[in-house]
Amino acid sequence: MLETHYRASRFCRVLGNPTAYQILKILKKSKKTPTELAEKIGLSLKTVSETLRNLRQVNIVRYETRAKNKLYFLKDVSLVQILVNIEKYVERMRVEKW
Numbered sequence: 381m382l383e384t385h386y387r388a389s390r391f392c393r394v395l396g397n398p399t400a401y402q403i404l405k406i407l408k409k410s411k412k413t414p415t416e417l418a419e420k421i422g423l424s425l426k427t428v429s430e431t432l433r434n435l436r437q438v439n440i441v442r443y444e445t446r447a448k449n450k451l452y453f454l455k456d457v458s459l460v461q462i463l464v465n466i467e468k469y470v471e472r473m474r475v476e477k478w
Contacts, residue, residue: 390438395466399423399431403452407441408460411451 394400402421406412412420418428432452435441440459443450454460 394434394438400435407454411453413449
C-alpha cells in the first residue's frame with residue numbers, strides 16, 4: 381500500500397470517531413484547552429485527551445502552551461473545507477434516501 385493511501389485511511393478512521401468529529405467542529409472556530417472541549421462536548425477529560433492524542437498522531441491538530449495550558453487548534457485550515465464537503469455529501473445522500 382502506498383504511504384499516502386495508508387495515511388489517508390488513518391485520517392478517515394479518526395474522522396469516523398464521533399468525538400473526534402465534534403472536537404474538530406469546535407476547533408474550527410477557536411483554540412480550546414482539553415478541559416474546555418470536555419465541558420463543551422459533555423465527555424470526560426480522559427476521553428477528550430485520548431481523542432486529541434489520536435488527532436495529533438495523524439497530524440490533524442496541534443497545540444501551543446500558554447500559562448501551563450495546552451491550547452489545541454487545527455493544523456491546517458483546509459480541513460474546514462473538508463468537513464464542509466463531507467457534511468454536504470452526507471446531507472445530499474440523506475435527501476436522496478440512498
